[in-house]
Amino acid sequence: MVEAPDVYIVPNFISEGYFTAKVIPRELELTGPITIKNQQTLKYCDPVGNDPRMTDLLLHRAAEVVGDAPPHDTSLVIVAHGTGLNENSAVAAKRQVEAIRDRGIYPEVVAAFMEEPPEISEWANLTTQTYVVVVPFFISDGLHSYQDIPVLLGIQSGNSAPASQQDVFRHNPYELRNRKLYYAGAIGTDPMMADIILDTVDRFDQQHD
Amino acid sequence: MIEQLLQECLRSGPINLGELVVREVEPGRFLIRHWKDDESQQKLVVETNAIAVLEIVRYDEQGNYRALKGAPNLRTGWELRLKSVPEVRQAIDYFYPGAFSTWLAFNRGEITPVDLRQTLTRQTGMYRVTQRLTGFQAEDLAGRFCQSRSCCLRTILWTIDGKAPEKYLPRSKFDPQADQLEEQRGELSKDGGAGTPPYRVPFLCVEACNLFVAEARKIVKVHSK
Numbered sequence: 001m002v003e004a005p006d007v008y009i010v011p012n013f014i015s016e017g018y019f020t021a022k023v024i025p026r027e028l029e030l031t032g033p034i035t036i037k038n039q040q041t042l043k044y045c046d047p048v049g050n051d052p053r054m055t056d057l058l059l060h061r062a063a064e065v066v067g068d069a070p071p072h073d074t075s076l077v078i079v080a081h082g083t084g085l086n087e088n089s090a091v092a093a094k095r096q097v098e099a100i101r102d103r104g105i106y107p108e109v110v111a112a113f114m115e116e117p118p119e120i121s122e123w124a125n126l127t128t129q130t131y132v133v134v135v136p137f138f139i140s141d142g143l144h145s146y147q148d149i150p151v152l153l154g155i156q157s158g159n160s161a162p163a164s165q166q167d168v169f170r171h172n173p174y175e176l177r178n179r180k181l182y183y184a185g186a187i188g189t190d191p192m193m194a195d196i197i198l199d200t201v202d203r204f205d206q207q208h209d
Numbered sequence: 210m211i212e213q214l215l216q217e218c219l220r221s222g223p224i225n226l227g228e229l230v231v232r233e234v235e236p237g238r239f240l241i242r243h244w245k246d247d248e249s250q251q252k253l254v255v256e257t258n259a260i261a262v263l264e265i266v267r268y269d270e271q272g273n274y275r276a277l278k279g280a281p282n283l284r285t286g287w288e289l290r291l292k293s294v295p296e297v298r299q300a301i302d303y304f305y306p307g308a309f310s311t312w313l314a315f316n317r318g319e320i321t322p323v324d325l326r327q328t329l330t331r332q333t334g335m336y337r338v339t340q341r342l343t344g345f346q347a348e349d350l351a352g353r354f355c356q357s358r359s360c361c362l363r364t365i366l367w368t369i370d371g372k373a374p375e376k377y378l379p380r381s382k383f384d385p386q387a388d389q390l391e392e393q394r395g396e397l398s399k400d401g402g403a404g405t406p407p408y409r410v411p412f413l414c415v416e417a418c419n420l421f422v423a424e425a426r427k428i429v430k431v432h433s434k
Contacts, residue, residue: 001302001310003210022333085334 007042008201014049014139014188015092018085033208045204048188049092049137051196055099057187062106062133065172065184075108075127076100079120079149080137082113090116093137106133114144120152124177131173132181139188155183211310215301216294223407227305227362228283228390230407231297239297241289244390253288259296261289262303277420278305279361279412281390311413315385322366323416325374332422338433339425344370346428352377354424355414357389363414364389385411 009028011020024030028042035042062076078100080093093111101109108129112120123132134153136145146168150156155174173180218224219239223232230247234240246253256265269275269282283304291297301309314320325347329339342350351374355361364385365374373383381387388394388409 001211001307018334026331026333 002040005040007040008045008204009042010045010197010200011047012139012188012193012197013047014080014137015089016047016050016086017081017089018083020047021086021088033204043204043208045200047092048139048193048196048200051199053192053196054092054137054187055096055103057190057192058096058135058137059100059103059105060190061135061184061187065135065169065182066131066133067172067182069131069133069173069180069182071105072107073129074106074131074133075110075129076106077120077123077127077132077134078109078111078137079134080111080113081144082116084116096137114148114152120149121154123153123181124179127179130179132179133184134181135184136186138186141186141189145186150183153181153183155181211313212294212298214313215298215309218408218410219294219297221408224410225407226301226308226410227279227412228281229301229304231301232407237292239291239294241291241297241300243283243285243287244394246285246288251286253286256287256289257291259289259291259300259303261287262300266304277361277418279363279414281357281359281362281393305412308412309410311415312411315411315413320366320413320415322368324371325367325369325417328367328417328422329425336422336426338429339422341429341433342425346432347425348374348376350421350424350428354421355382357382358392361414362389363412365414367414367416385413 009024009030011024013020025044028044029035029037030042030044033044035044058078066074078093078097080090082090082093090111090113093113097109097111100106108127110118110126112118112123112126114120118126123134134149136149138145147156150168151158153174154176155171156168168183169185172182174183175181219231219233223230225231225244228244229241230244231239231241242253256262265284265287266275266278268284269280270284275282289300291300298309311320329342332339347369351365351369353360355363355365355374356378364387365378365383366385368374375383381389381391386409389412
């Protein structure tokens with residue numbers, strides 16, 4: 001399918017983890033960052049989620065959804081997948097939490113996960129502010145962001161209609177557990193992702209020349 | 210190379226791949242339609258950019274997400290007008306990812322179908338259990354999950370334990386020259402659909418897909434309870 005002599009493989013993944021470390025190399029038969037096969041050089045880049053601009057994207061999404069809520073009364077929850085299969089999966093989200101905390105915009109910034117603690121369903125215990133903004137650290141809007149996470153947050157019941165038939169993002173804020181909860185779309189749908197993919201390729205060349 | 214071959218194919222007449230009919234109407238003007246729309250007089254929505262395909266392929270007529278792009282449920286009612294072979298190639302790849310290139314590789318003798326055992330043996334994580342799928346279960350699953358009428362239009366080249374899974378599938382399912390839409394076409398031609406058939410590009414399956422593996426997992430899970 002790809003005939004060029006040099007092939008860059010950019011995982012459109014939000015973090016390093018089980019898929020980037022194990023499944024992709026296995027399925028593409030990669031032997032390391034550079035694999036030479038059938039006269040082609042395959043260059044395996046970092047996942048796009050490692051790009052430094054991810055922090056800006058998360059903050060941008062949060063600001064977009066929260067509207068007039070005062071930032072100094074707002075907790076920001078970065079929700080990510082997390083998995084028991086690879087300890088690196090949650091690391092990227094935790095790194096983002098640190099970076100956002102350092103900017104001092106929100107008094108409280110925490111991470112919560114689908115498949116490892118602290119869990120998303122605990123959001124009310126993990127936060128203390130009146131306003132709570134939840135931003136999914138995900139590449140695309142799909143089953144997790146449309147359905148699974150809303151159920152875990154309690155803004156939707158478990159047996160709701162499939163993703164294409166509803167819009168969970170239009171009903172903000174949700175009044176829940178004495179808080180005002182704002183739920184944002186996945187950050188990977190931002191148009192800036194195209195630039196981030198190209199920059200990921202550039203970074204690969206800088207690191208491997 | 211891929212584009213060169215595509216150009217040569219289209220120069221000699223319309224081609225059919227899966228549910229698509231692709232033709233060069235005049236030099237540098239290309240048309241892609243659903244085969245059911247190809248001879249109908251219905252008004253079609255005209256698209257002029259290959260990227261529009263991503264929306265066409267996303268949902269079926271009933272609004273369900275099309276997880277399997279090889280399924281015979283591509284919606285009708287659109288027409289794609291393109292101006293270059295690279296755009297046509299891009300569009301075909303959006304409809305049927307990798308299908309045209311796979312055919313090219315097949316022609317060059319560079320295709321090595323992967324036996325189902327090999328596919329299942331290399332699974333890890335939650336799919337590791339699929340290694341326990343029995344030969345009988347695998348045949349049964351292929352018969353239900355890969356059949357051309359309502360599930361997938363690809364021609365199966367892979368094997369189960371070295372043999373084609375032909376217990377519940379017709380011989381034509383393994384023949385790259387066969388028309389996987391034959392049954393559906395037969396029904397339509399009763400209403401008058403006819404004409405010179407376009408050149409049929411084999412639509413090949415060289416390895417059981419992820420959806421097959423996911424189904425295999427469900428079967429093993431149910432039987433282990």
